Amino acid sequence: MNMGRCFTALIIVLSLGVTNMMAKSLREHSSKGKHPVLILARDGRSDYTIVISNDASPTERHAANELRNFLEQICGARLPIVTDEQSVSGPMICVGWSRAVQRLDVNVDLASLGKEGFIIKTVPPHLIIVGGRLRGTMYGCYTFLEDYLGCRWFTPDCTRIPKLRTIKLPSINRRYVPPLEYRATDYPNSRDPDWAVRNKVNGHLPPIDEQRGGHVTYYPFVHTFNALIPPQEFFEDHPEYFSLVRGERLRDRTQLCLTNPEVIQLGIERLREWIRSHPDVMIFSVSQNDWHNYCECTRCSALAEYEGSQSGPIIHYVNALADAIRDEYPDKAIDTLAYTYSRKPPKHVRPRPNVIVRLCSIECCFSHPLESCPVNASFVRDIKGWSKVCNRLYIWDYVINYAHSIMPHPNLYVLKPNINFFIRHGVKGIYEEANYFSKGGEFAELRTWIMAKVLWDPSYDTDKAIDEFLEAYYEEAAKPIRRYINLIHKVVRENSNLHMHIWSPPTSGYLSPRIIKQAVKLFDEAERLVRHKPKILHRVQVARLPIMYVQIMRASPKYRRVGDKFVPMGYEQLKQLTDQFERIARKEGVARVREARSGVLNQWLAQVRKPMKELHILTLRNGRLIVEIIPERGGRIYRIYDRVWRRQILRVASPNDPLYPGTGGYEEYSEGEYRTPGWEETFAVEKHTERAVTLSAKLRNGLQLQRHIEVHPERPIIHIRSTLMNVTDRTISACLRVHAEFRLAPIQRTIVKLLRHSGRWVTKKLTFRRDETERQIFLREDDIPAGSWMVVDTKTGLAVVNDFSTSQVGQCLLNWCRKPHRVNLELYSPQVQLKPGQKISIDHSYTLMRVGKL
Ligand SMILES: [Zn+2]
Numbered sequence: 096m097n098m099g100r101c102f103t104a105l106i107i108v109l110s111l112g113v114t115n116m117m118a119k120s121l122r123e124h125s126s127k128g129k130h131p132v133l134i135l136a137r138d139g140r141s142d143y144t145i146v147i148s149n150d151a152s153p154t155e156r157h158a159a160n161e162l163r164n165f166l167e168q169i170c171g172a173r174l175p176i177v178t179d180e181q182s183v184s185g186p187m188i189c190v191g192w193s194r195a196v197q198r199l200d201v202n203v204d205l206a207s208l209g210k211e212g213f214i215i216k217t218v219p220p221h222l223i224i225v226g227g228r229l230r231g232t233m234y235g236c237y238t239f240l241e242d243y244l245g246c247r248w249f250t251p252d253c254t255r256i257p258k259l260r261t262i263k264l265p266s267i268n269r270r271y272v273p274p275l276e277y278r279a280t281d282y283p284n285s286r287d288p289d290w291a292v293r294n295k296v297n298g299h300l301p302p303i304d305e306q307r308g309g310h311v312t313y314y315p316f317v318h319t320f321n322a323l324i325p326p327q328e329f330f331e332d333h334p335e336y337f338s339l340v341r342g343e344r345l346r347d348r349t350q351l352c353l354t355n356p357e358v359i360q361l362g363i364e365r366l367r368e369w370i371r372s373h374p375d376v377m378i379f380s381v382s383q384n385d386w387h388n389y390c391e392c393t394r395c396s397a398l399a400e401y402e403g404s405q406s407g408p409i410i411h412y413v414n415a416l417a418d419a420i421r422d423e424y425p426d427k428a429i430d431t432l433a434y435t436y437s438r439k440p441p442k443h444v445r446p447r448p449n450v451i452v453r454l455c456s457i458e459c460c461f462s463h464p465l466e467s468c469p470v471n472a473s474f475v476r477d478i479k480g481w482s483k484v485c486n487r488l489y490i491w492d493y494v495i496n497y498a499h500s501i502m503p504h505p506n507l508y509v510l511k512p513n514i515n516f517f518i519r520h521g522v523k524g525i526y527e528e529a530n531y532f533s534k535g536g537e538f539a540e541l542r543t544w545i546m547a548k549v550l551w552d553p554s555y556d557t558d559k560a561i562d563e564f565l566e567a568y569y570e571e572a573a574k575p576i577r578r579y580i581n582l583i584h585k586v587v588r589e590n591s592n593l594h595m596h597i598w599s600p601p602t603s604g605y606l607s608p609r610i611i612k613q614a615v616k617l618f619d620e621a622e623r624l625v626r627h628k629p630k631i632l633h634r635v636q637v638a639r640l641p642i643m644y645v646q647i648m649r650a651s652p653k654y655r656r657v658g659d660k661f662v663p664m665g666y667e668q669l670k671q672l673t674d675q676f677e678r679i680a681r682k683e684g685v686a687r688v689r690e691a692r693s694g695v696l697n698q699w700l701a702q703v704r705k706p707m708k709e710l711h712i713l714t715l716r717n718g719r720l721i722v723e724i725i726p727e728r729g730g731r732i733y734r735i736y737d738r739v740w741r742r743q744i745l746r747v748a749s750p751n752d753p754l755y756p757g758t759g760g761y762e763e764y765s766e767g768e769y770r771t772p773g774w775e776e777t778f779a780v781e782k783h784t785e786r787a788v789t790l791s792a793k794l795r796n797g798l799q800l801q802r803h804i805e806v807h808p809e810r811p812i813i814h815i816r817s818t819l820m821n822v823t824d825r826t827i828s829a830c831l832r833v834h835a836e837f838r839l840a841p842i843q844r845t846i847v848k849l850l851r852h853s854g855r856w857v858t859k860k861l862t863f864r865r866d867e868t869e870r871q872i873f874l875r876e877d878d879i880p881a882g883s884w885m886v887v888d889t890k891t892g893l894a895v896v897n898d899f900s901t902s903q904v905g906q907c908l909l910n911w912c913r914k915p916h917r918v919n920l921e922l923y924s925p926q927v928q929l930k931p932g933q934k935i936s937i938d939h940s941y942t943l944m945r946v947g948k949l
């Protein structure tokens with residue numbers, strides 16, 4: 096098990112065509128003084144014969160061919176391939192188990208090598224490469240070419256095959272069995288079957304045929320509850336098969352009612368059908384759909400409660416299916432997910448031996464190794480728990496940013512520690528989910544390379560992987576690109592508080608303007624160094640797209656306030672950058688810049704190029720207040736200013752916020768959830784006087800939102816009446832939500848007071864737990880204030896009182912934050928089914944007053 100010590104046992108005489116770096120590396124190793132025991136080729140000639148068994152497996156035959164072809168490319172000699180039925184007088188390279196190996200009296204414990212392990216051994220003058228018949232012998236041949244002759248298959252179109260007229264080998268006695276039975280990733284560049292087998296990736300995506308040893312096969316791949324028991328087929332007659340959520344059986348975005356005996360029986364029947372119709376498949380996935388909504392029925396809830404996790408009902412269910420097929424199909428395994436709500440292991444039930452649990456790391460921080468980052472503590476706890484109860488634990492790991500897949504994602508140095516961490520916890524298979532949906536992902540080829548190397552050999556050195564790859568792939572531009580990689584990784588490695596998630600935004604701390612500026616310089620240099628090599632220049636430009644993406648995302652959109660307007664700024668520069676980005680992205684074949692549908696390249700380009708129009712500020716005023724409204728940004732109240740107190744009442748967005756000025760202040764939503772339609776649309780101004788305005792917008796969900804805002808003739812009071820109306824001819828589910836962000840004073844000296852039904856005012860302090868920047872409380876039923884609550888500045892006693900009608904409010908949300916400082920008083924109407932022509936309203940007011948020092 097001594098992989099990864101490339102060249103240590105290597106003595107090769109070099110001739111033409113080897114890079115300087117490799118020559119240096121070879122000199123270093125050849126100086127260790129090992130005596131050559133074999134001379135495989137001398138001056139371009141070889142008297143070796145490749146020997147395979149007469150009944151060699153298709154993969155062993157393929158391995159022999161590959162070995163012959165690459166040896167020919169290396170030294171110029173084309174070796175004959177014969178079977179063990181023929182007698183060979185000269186020296187042999189024995190590929191796979193055969194009578195020839197037997198005659199050499201070499202002790203090979205084939206069974207212990209499994210399907211993929213191998214030995215490489217010199218038996219002078221012979222060399223034997225023998226392994227598992229499925230893929231072991233073939234992997235042994237590639238390892239021989241890689242570790243003893245210096246071959247690399249970096250990408251399907253970038254390889255390094257040294258030219259060595261003479262090949263001398265020292266004594267070799269190597270045995271290797273990979274720790275992972277399943278090694279997969281999904282970048283488009285990882286799907287070439289030759290690339291995949293040469294780098295020992297064996298997942299289901301590359302179409303690897305029988306002669307290349309096949310691969311691990313799945314059906315269906317994942318999130319399969321709906322495929323197993325489709326709601327469109329069963330919901331109408333059997334709603335009880337599906338999730339009960341908040342008292343209702345769900346048809347859409349549902350899961351299964353896993354404790355229902357009929358659902359178990361039906362699952363078994365369907366699973367049997369899957370197995371019968373896919374006889375070659377090894378692993379069948381029975382796993383939760385890709386959303387929440389697990390079943391809350393009494394039985395499912397009781398089981399989850401008993402097991403201390405939602406994984407309980409899932410494992411009980413999957414075990415029942417696994418038991419039912421075990422005797423008839425002993426080789427098949429059932430795979431399920433421990434994902435989001437089911438990530439925690441169950442207390443009592445144990446997955447059966449023919450069940451694979453695939454634990455998903457989706458919530459984790461990836462700028463730091465899983466084990467060392469406190470953000471990942473609960474994941475570490477969960478994997479430890481699963482490793483104790485599950486004998487076949489797989490991992491679904493995440494290696495890119497899914498919200499901005501073309502954005503720097505400095506995780507190259509956590510790939511290896513994380514893979515090792517998984518293996519140390521008994522993991523047998525890893526799927527590294529990446530940009531499966533598009534070419535041109537950030538360092539797609541390099542990241543694939545590192546992952547393939549480490550998945551096969553967890554001791555593989557990351558720096559070696561990076562340096563060798565850059566040298567071959569970017570040629571003269573390798574050095575500045577190496578400096579760029581160091582630059583973006585140094586920031587996260589040295590800052591234990593710069594956590595990176597799979598949805599981190601382009602405004603993340605590790606992408607500071609200083610870093611971007613330095614990156615731009617390095618890429619300018621990299622491009623200059625290969626300007627006469629169009630193919631390499633294109634690769635460098637693709638590597639640069641992530642920095643351009645950040646520049647574009649940060650440049651767009653920018654407004655500056657001029658009088659009573661917001662005027663767009665820096666639009667020309669953004670346009671040039673976007674045009675250049677598009678040119679490179681199209682040439683590379685980039686289809687998406689994020690996983691979601693909105694990430695389709697054309698759609699994203701249209702979005703960032705959206706013409707930026709001037710925005711108008713509409714003002715209401717009395718002797719005391721100035722209220723500013725932006726109709727084109729959700730009709731939001733952008734600012735309320737009190738001329739006597741001389742202060743802002745609402746949180747005013749920072750001009751650096753990418754959404755500025757369309758964020759902060761007062762906004763409303765039409766479906767209850769945060770930023771559902773209503774917050775960003777252009778509102779028409781129906782009527783505007785000095786103290787009042789009526790705005791309205793037709794929202795994309797078919798609702799019409801009308802808002803009347805009026806300032807009191809003299810006093811500091813603003814009255815707002817908002818109405819949602821269904822203007823379509825179908826029923827629409829609606830919930831009007833008022834989202835108002837206040838910043839009367841720094842959060843430390845702000846409190847909220849709520850009126851109780853007893854007529855008493857109670858005080859809510861706005862505290863935070865350690866490391867927490869935001870907190871919230873939903874107020875429901877008796878906790879809803881009795882029509883009044885207020886934000887108070889405890890230093891000055893200044894307060895904003897929000898009065899509302901309790902008959903219109905279904906719940907309230909109190910949310911506070913210290914980055915930026917703000918407190919939200921949010922009102923929700925009840926969730927209602929609005930029939931055509933029906934409407935719901937919320938009437939409320941804000942009164943500024945002094946409540947005395949507190
Ligand atoms: Zn249930």
Ligand SMILES: [Zn+2]
Pocket residue numbers: 460461462463468469470591593594595
């Ligand atoms: Zn972290």
